[in-house]
Amino acid sequence: MTSLSVLNSALLVLSVALVLLHVSATRAKPNKARTLFAIFCGSIAFLMCKQLSAASIGPYQFLIGIGASATCNAYWLFSRVFFRRRDAIKPQHLYVAVAIALLVAMNQIYMFLKGMAVFTPAPDALVRYILVELTLLLSSCILVLTFWEGCRGFGKDTFEGKAQRILFLSVFVFALAGSKIAKGLLADNPQALEYIISAITLLVMVSTQILLMWRYTNHLDFLTTIPLRERLQPSAATDATKATDSRGELSPLARQIRDLIIGQAQYLQENLKVSDIARELDAPEYLISKAIRTELGAANFNQYVNTLRIAHAQTLLADPDHLKTSILAIGLDSGFASVGPFTRAFKTKTGLTPSEYRQNLQAK
Known part of the structure; x- marks a missing residue:
């Protein structure tokens, strides 16, 4: 018993x-x-x-x-x-x-x-x-x-x-x-x-x-608490981002997109495409793109994903544990396929190359 x-x-x-x-x-x-x-x-x-x-x-x-x-x-x-x-x-x-x-x-x-x-x-x-x-x-x-x-x-x-x-x-x-x-x-x-x-x-x-x-x-x-663009460049928050933050509740599809790309860190996936998100959510690609433009404050899918990737890269560049990590490795870890696109996207968003950004942080 x-x-x-x-x-x-x-x-x-x-x-x-x-x-x-x-x-x-x-x-x-x-x-x-x-x-x-x-x-x-x-x-x-x-x-x-x-x-x-x-x-x-x-x-x-x-x-x-x-x-x-x-x-x-x-x-x-x-x-x-x-x-x-x-x-x-x-x-x-x-x-x-x-x-x-x-x-x-x-x-x-x-x-x-x-x-x-x-x-x-x-x-x-x-x-x-x-x-x-x-x-x-x-x-x-x-x-x-x-x-x-x-x-x-x-x-x-x-x-x-x-x-x-x-x-x-x-x-x-x-x-x-x-x-x-x-x-x-x-x-x-x-x-x-x-x-x-x-x-x-x-x-x-x-x-x-x-x-x-x-x-x-x-x-x-x-x-999602702090707008990404404000973390990247506080003075450069666009009207679209501000509109998104003040809009309050997102549509169910926009929430699903955000939760999938951010919550499950899909943005760190190399060569991520709209079709990947559409397949995962079982939704048409044009609706995914529309939700990103009208509700998530980005001009297009690539811009939205690159903004997230660059925010991730900034975190790694500022992390003392990654001081010896190469720029190439940080770019790859952030979802970019090579160092060239990473450097160009990073400079477009921040005005600095990844190396310059790291040097500025170390100088402070």
Whole structure:
């Protein structure tokens, strides 16, 4: 019989999973990262329901367990969306994630049929062995790939991006190592093991929610509170920017464009085009361009994106941690394809080349 305290820990994990699922699924500004995290939390909730109901419903618990087939695979897709700026999820990635989900579901169906005495374990031991080993193999590969997503591009990321990666990797390594060590040391104490696993699960969910808020809330608020052109050149704020700031509420499409380009840092993507945003938002290109001209205070898409890129470059040029970073590297990190377009766009906006801008900052 499962003790009351273990049940309480499972109930706590279930409650937190449902709360975070609700938060992610009902956001006014949904995106792929939040959607995948919501799926992950839903899968954890199914897992906890299975654990809580095991003693009372017997083999039917495994039918609930089918819903817990999007844990490590969903989290891998989340990591790709969170850390990659372009082509984060392609069909082949979905195929792998679905394959793992199907293996987990098949294993749960197998256990249900076995529990209902549809067949005896002796003749089908090989089937069970294949299902378990394939699931473990693919899941282990996915965990390695998830870790790699946090490491990939670390050196080229911004200071804030590096901090987010460090948090992600620290929690990820702690969760993996902690669960493996706990299973080895507490094999004879399942109750203590359940506490540790519950605590690790809570840590992963809460830290991921913090990362989402950090990336898609705080970052957006910071960038949209102060008009970009005022940050670049206080005396050169145009009438269009002032009109945008005084207009108040943006249209739903303009908010989506702003949230995608700024909130998800799409402007740092090299060779970003109107068609990329139109495809992401499933909206016509001419409407995207119109919203940028009439509501976001830019003459065209390229000007809007370059303004954001230059603001990012200014932040890097002013950062003491990037004093030795080359102008080329800063331009590439800011979304420009080469140093020439970066230098020209920077001088057009600020009146200075990136090198002159850095020298002026150092002289102050």
